[in-house]
Amino acid sequence: MTTHYDDSFGLTTTWDDNGNARIRITGDLDWDTAEELTRTAADCLRTEPAPRRLRLDCEHLTLCDSLGLASLLMIHRHATEVGTRLHLTNRPAALQRLFETTGTSHVFGDAASDAHDTDRGNGGEQGHAAAARAPRPPAQP
Amino acid sequence: MRAPCPVLVADAVGVVVEANARAAALFPEPLRGARLADVAPSWLAEAHQRVVLTGEDSTEPVRGRHAQWSLEGHATLGPDGTVVWWLADDTERARTQAALRSEQERNAFLTEASTQMLASLNLDRCTELAVTLAAEHLADAAVLVAPAAGKRHPLAIGFDGSVSHRSLQMDPSTVPGLAEALQGFPPVPSRWIDPAVLPDWAVPDGFTGPVGSVVVTPLPGPGFPAGALILLRRSGRDAFGPAEETFARVFAARAGAALSAARLYQGQADVTATLMADLLPPLLRQAQGVEFAGGYRTAKDTERVGGDFYDVHPGAGPDDEILAVLGDVCGKGLDAAVLTGKIRNTLQALLPMADDHQKLLALLNGALINSRHTRFATLVLASVLRQGSLTRLRLTSAGHPAPLILRRDGTVREAATSGTLIGVLPDIRSTTVEASLAPGETCLLFTDGVTEAKGGPLGEAMFGEERLRAALGECAGLPAEAVVERVQMLVSEWIDDNRHDDIAVMAITAPHTTHLAAVDGHTPGRYTA
Numbered sequence: 197m198t199t200h201y202d203d204s205f206g207l208t209t210t211w212d213d214n215g216n217a218r219i220r221i222t223g224d225l226d227w228d229t230a231e232e233l234t235r236t237a238a239d240c241l242r243t244e245p246a247p248r249r250l251r252l253d254c255e256h257l258t259l260c261d262s263l264g265l266a267s268l269l270m271i272h273r274h275a276t277e278v279g280t281r282l283h284l285t286n287r288p289a290a291l292q293r294l295f296e297t298t299g300t301s302h303v304f305g306d307a308a309s310d311a312h313d314t315d316r317g318n319g320g321e322q323g324h325a326a327a328a329r330a331p332r333p334p335a336q337p
Numbered sequence: 338m339r340a341p342c343p344v345l346v347a348d349a350v351g352v353v354v355e356a357n358a359r360a361a362a363l364f365p366e367p368l369r370g371a372r373l374a375d376v377a378p379s380w381l382a383e384a385h386q387r388v389v390l391t392g393e394d395s396t397e398p399v400r401g402r403h404a405q406w407s408l409e410g411h412a413t414l415g416p417d418g419t420v421v422w423w424l425a426d427d428t429e430r431a432r433t434q435a436a437l438r439s440e441q442e443r444n445a446f447l448t449e450a451s452t453q454m455l456a457s458l459n460l461d462r463c464t465e466l467a468v469t470l471a472a473e474h475l476a477d478a479a480v481l482v483a484p485a486a487g488k489r490h491p492l493a494i495g496f497d498g499s500v501s502h503r504s505l506q507m508d509p510s511t512v513p514g515l516a517e518a519l520q521g522f523p524p525v526p527s528r529w530i531d532p533a534v535l536p537d538w539a540v541p542d543g544f545t546g547p548v549g550s551v552v553v554t555p556l557p558g559p560g561f562p563a564g565a566l567i568l569l570r571r572s573g574r575d576a577f578g579p580a581e582e583t584f585a586r587v588f589a590a591r592a593g594a595a596l597s598a599a600r601l602y603q604g605q606a607d608v609t610a611t612l613m614a615d616l617l618p619p620l621l622r623q624a625q626g627v628e629f630a631g632g633y634r635t636a637k638d639t640e641r642v643g644g645d646f647y648d649v650h651p652g653a654g655p656d657d658e659i660l661a662v663l664g665d666v667c668g669k670g671l672d673a674a675v676l677t678g679k680i681r682n683t684l685q686a687l688l689p690m691a692d693d694h695q696k697l698l699a700l701l702n703g704a705l706i707n708s709r710h711t712r713f714a715t716l717v718l719a720s721v722l723r724q725g726s727l728t729r730l731r732l733t734s735a736g737h738p739a740p741l742i743l744r745r746d747g748t749v750r751e752a753a754t755s756g757t758l759i760g761v762l763p764d765i766r767s768t769t770v771e772a773s774l775a776p777g778e779t780c781l782l783f784t785d786g787v788t789e790a791k792g793g794p795l796g797e798a799m800f801g802e803e804r805l806r807a808a809l810g811e812c813a814g815l816p817a818e819a820v821v822e823r824v825q826m827l828v829s830e831w832i833d834d835n836r837h838d839d840i841a842v843m844a845i846t847a848p849h850t851t852h853l854a855a856v857d858g859h860t861p862g863r864y865t866a
C-alpha cells in the first residue's frame with residue numbers, strides 16, 4: 197500500500213482568551229469515535245458561560261461517515277440551544293461533499309467564510325491557547 | 338542394624354538373615370530365618386530372586402503394596418551374595434501422585450468440556466453436550482432442568498449415551514435442593530438427599546436398579562441461573578464424595594456459563610430474526626409492466642440487520658403511480674433496524690400523499706424528529722407511472738445520492754434532484770425532477786455503500802461514482818434484474834474481502850412490451866410480451 201493512514205483518533209480542545217473553544221479533530225469520525233466528539237463538544241458547551249464560538253477544526257479529519265454527521269448535527273443542535281456559534285473550519289472536500297449530498301450545507305454555514313475565519317486577538321488557526329483559560333488536556337482517544 | 342528406614346538382608350536362597358527394628362515393625366511375622374516369600378509380599382520376594390539371578394543391584398526401585406502401605410524397595414548386593422533391601426514408605430507420595438493424576442484428569446476434562454460447550458452458541462446443542470458429558474464423566478445419568486418457560490420446565494436427560502428432551506409442568510420442591518438450585522443457591526450436600534424420594538421424571542427410563550446417590554447443583558449464569566443439574570448414580574457405585582461434589586459444582590459452573598452465553602445469544606438472535614422478518618427487503622416484482630429489481634448486501638458484521646432498505650408500493654389502481662423508495666439509515670444494528678422499521682411503516686401510512694413528495698417528506702420528517710438523538714435517514718423517492726410506451730418518473734432525493742439514469746445508448750446521467758436528510762432538522766427542502774424512460778432504459782437507485790465500497794488493487798480506493806457510472810453504462814438494454822446483478826457483482830469484486838457498509842441497489846426498468854390500452858383508454862390495460 198502506498199498510502200498509509202494513521203487511524204488513531206484524537207480530539208484536542210483549546211480555549212482562547214475571548215472564551216471561544218476549539219476542538220481539533222484528528223482521524224476518522226465514525227461508528228467508533230462519533231460519540232466521543234459529541235461528548236467532548238457537549239462538555240465545551242456546558243461551561244458557564246457558554247463559549248461564544250465553538251470551532252471544530254477538520255483539517256486532520258480523514259473520514260466522516262453517517263454517524264459522524266449525526267454527531268455534527270447533534271453538536272449543532274446543542275450549540276444552537278446555548279447560543280453558541282458553530283464553525284467547521286478547514287473542511288476536507290469529502291466532508292463538504294457529504295454536506296451537499298445530505299442537504300446539510302446550510303446548517304453548517306459557508307465553508308468559504310469558515311475557512312478564513314480566524315480568532316480575533318489570537319494566532320488564528322495555529323491553535324495557540326492564550327493564558328486566560330488554560331488549555332484543557334486532550335481527550336483520551 | 339540402625340537405619341532410618343526398614344532394612345532386610347536376605348541371602349541367595351531367599352532366607353532373611355538380618356532385619357532392623359523398623360522392618361520388624363512393618364512385618365508382623367518373625368523375620369530372621371524365615372523365607373522371604375513367606376513373610377514379605379510376593380513382589381519383594383520376586384524382586385529378590387531377580388537380583389540374585391542377575392547378580393546386579395536394581396537401579397530402579399521396586400514398588401508394591403503391603404497392608405495399608407505403599408512401599409518402595411532399593412536393593413544393594415552384598416559381597417557374600419546377600420541382598421540388602423532398603424524399604425521406603427511412599428504411601429503418601431503414591432496418594433499424592435494419584436490425587437495429582439486425578440486432578441490433572443479432571444482439569445483436562447473441564448477444559449475439554451468448556452471448549453466443547455463454548456464452541457456452540459446453539460442452546461440445544463450446548464444443553465445436550467452438558468448432559469452427555471455429565472452422564473459420562475460424573476455420574477450414571479444426568480438430568481438438566483432448564484428455567485421454566487411459561488409453566489413448564491424443559492428437561493434434557495442424558496443416559497446411556499443418548500439425550501432425550503421433554504418439558505414438564507412440575508413442582509421443583511419435589512426434588513430436595515432443586516428449587517434452591519433453580520434460584521441459583523449453593524447446592525445441598527448430596528448426603529442430605531434421599532434418592533428414594535426422587536420423582537419418576539427425575540430418573541431416566543431404563544435406569545436399572547435403585548438410585549444410590551444424587552447431586553443437585555445449580556448451573557450458575559451471569560445474573561440469572563441457567564438451570565440445575567441432577568446427577569444420579571446407581572446404588573452399586575460409590576456414592577458422591579465431597580471432592581466429587583465440588584467437582585460437579587465446578588463442572589456445573591462451566592456448563593452454566595456456556596448455557597447462559599448460548600441463551601443470551603439465542604435471545605438476541607430471536608429478536609434479530611423477528612425484526613429481520615419485517616425488515617428484509619421485499620422480493621421486487623413488476624408493476625404496470627415496469628420491472629423493479631433490488632439487491633441488498635448487508636455489512637459484514639455480526640449485527641445482521643442493516644440500515645439500508647427499499648420498498649415498492651404499487652398504486653391503489655393499475656393507473657396509479659407506483660412509489661419506490663430506497664434509503665439508508667444512519668448507524669447499524671438494532672438502533673438502525675428500529676429506525677428503518679419506523680420509516681417503512683410511516684411511509685406506508687403516508688402513501689396517499691405520494692403525489693406530493695415534498696409534503697410526504699415533511700410529514701415523514703416530522704414523525705421521525707426526536708430530541709434525544711440526531712440519527713437520520715437519507716432516501717430517494719421514485720414515483721413511477723407508465724404512460725403508453727414511456728415510463729414517467731418523479732424523483733426526489735432527501736439527502737441521498739441522486740439516482741442515475743441509463744439511456745438506451747449507454748449514456749448515464751445523474752437525476753438533478755437533491756434535498757435535506759430526514760429526521761433531524763425541523764425544516765427540510767428538496768427538489769423533485771421528472772424524467773421519462775424509453776423501453777429498456779433504467780433508473781438506478783443506490784446507497785452510498787456502493788460508491789464508498791473500499792477495495793480495488795490496493796484495498797483502499799473507493800468504488801466511486803465514476804466506476805458506478807461506467808459499470809451501469811455497460812448495462813444498456815438489460816432487464817432490471819440483470820442490471821442489479823451486474824452492479825452487485827462488480828462492487829463485490831471490488832470489495833473482495835474488505836469491510837464494507839450495507840449495499841443496496843434498485844433498478845427500475847421500463848418495459849420493452851407494448852401497452853395495449855383498452856378501447857376507452859381508461860380501463861386497466863393489458864401488456865404483451
